[in-house]
Amino acid sequence: MIAIQNLHIALGDFRLSGIDLEIGANEFFVLMGPTGAGKTLLLEAIAGLVPVKSGKIILNEKDVTRLPPEKRFVGIVYQDYALFPHLTVEKNITYGHRYAKRQKKALENRLDYLLDTLDLTHLQHRLPLNLSGGERQRTALARALMVNPGVLLLDEPLSALDPHFREEIRNTLKKLHTASPTTFMMVTHDFVDALSLGNRAAVMSRGRIEQVGRVEEIFQRPVSRFVADFVGMKNLFRANFVDTKAFAKSVEVTLAKKPAQDSRYIALRPEDVAVSLNAPESSGGKNCYKGTVMGIVDQGFSYEIHTAVGALTFKSLMTKRLLFELSIKEGKEVYLAFDASAVHTL
Numbered sequence: 001m002i003a004i005q006n007l008h009i010a011l012g013d014f015r016l017s018g019i020d021l022e023i024g025a026n027e028f029f030v031l032m033g034p035t036g037a038g039k040t041l042l043l044e045a046i047a048g049l050v051p052v053k054s055g056k057i058i059l060n061e062k063d064v065t066r067l068p069p070e071k072r073f074v075g076i077v078y079q080d081y082a083l084f085p086h087l088t089v090e091k092n093i094t095y096g097h098r099y100a101k102r103q104k105k106a107l108e109n110r111l112d113y114l115l116d117t118l119d120l121t122h123l124q125h126r127l128p129l130n131l132s133g134g135e136r137q138r139t140a141l142a143r144a145l146m147v148n149p150g151v152l153l154l155d156e157p158l159s160a161l162d163p164h165f166r167e168e169i170r171n172t173l174k175k176l177h178t179a180s181p182t183t184f185m186m187v188t189h190d191f192v193d194a195l196s197l198g199n200r201a202a203v204m205s206r207g208r209i210e211q212v213g214r215v216e217e218i219f220q221r222p223v224s225r226f227v228a229d230f231v232g233m234k235n236l237f238r239a240n241f242v243d244t245k246a247f248a249k250s251v252e253v254t255l256a257k258k259p260a261q262d263s264r265y266i267a268l269r270p271e272d273v274a275v276s277l278n279a280p281e282s283s284g285g286k287n288c289y290k291g292t293v294m295g296i297v298d299q300g301f302s303y304e305i306h307t308a309v310g311a312l313t314f315k316s317l318m319t320k321r322l323l324f325e326l327s328i329k330e331g332k333e334v335y336l337a338f339d340a341s342a343v344h345t346l
């Protein structure tokens, strides 16, 4: 587990202020936010790599705020692998571990277990130069796990990988998380990573936490304008897929193409959902529904219209002028339309 209590850090002009987080032992926690929000700094504070001004960091019931990195039993994995180029896969994984006679067997067993679990056994004598991106990241993961850490910190571990290896490492992370009692905390910019791996997530902005909650909840019910803008995809529905159709609580949605095999959600930006009073002419690739307006939220320059279609509530955007022109009110029957190509699958 990770508990962070009222943490403050000052580094140059940047401040990390009043961070409070409780992350359970078996969680896969995701940290999101725009560039420069302080996500890496928070991971580095947990690892003991940056000084803390005030507050507490507790890992697995132990206050580690003033402990050096090597006494925290934290593993950290970066986006760029950070492997030693002159050392083999095996030497990279075991680097820094002294083979005191007493521990030799245990370390060898751990190494064998990790080589096997991360499918690296056949590569153990290779240099990083001769590995693919996915293999390098698996080596970096094995090295971080060699200490059998209570907490594994992952700083955008998938972002340097091409889509094929991304999927491979995503599956590896899932497997590792399920098989070990280690708490995982991962920084990502990718909503697919967040949804497919995270139990809960936090969104950070300018050194503060804006929202903490279940990943789905953050997408569906952002608590601030900032989070809403950041996540963008306010229409997020769990779905089953059959070929190029998605079924979300009995609402059938046409997709532009077949989704990836592990897709579980459809997502739509509110600006892609058009509202009209008359049924739009249906054409191929267009989704049209009759619905009832359930709510109208003033957002300053525009209004967000909540419309119930079956058991789903779609959110769409509308200018003030159009709202009055169409005399949109709660309870009014309207039509919603969006292109198949506007539907994202995650």
Ligand SMILES: Nc1ncnc2c1ncn2[C@@H]1O[C@H](COP(=O)(O)OP(=O)(O)OP(=O)(O)O)[C@@H](O)[C@H]1O
Pocket: 011, 012, 013, 014, 033, 034, 035, 036, 037, 038, 039, 040, 041, 042
């Ligand atoms: N050693 C340092 N000295 C001074 N300022 C620093 C130091 N390390 C980071 N910063 C500053 O702290 C802020 C937060 O950086 P951080 O790397 O944590 O952001 P981030 O949210 O991880 O961004 P990204 O998504 O781009 O990786 C930035 O403004 C950065 O310039």
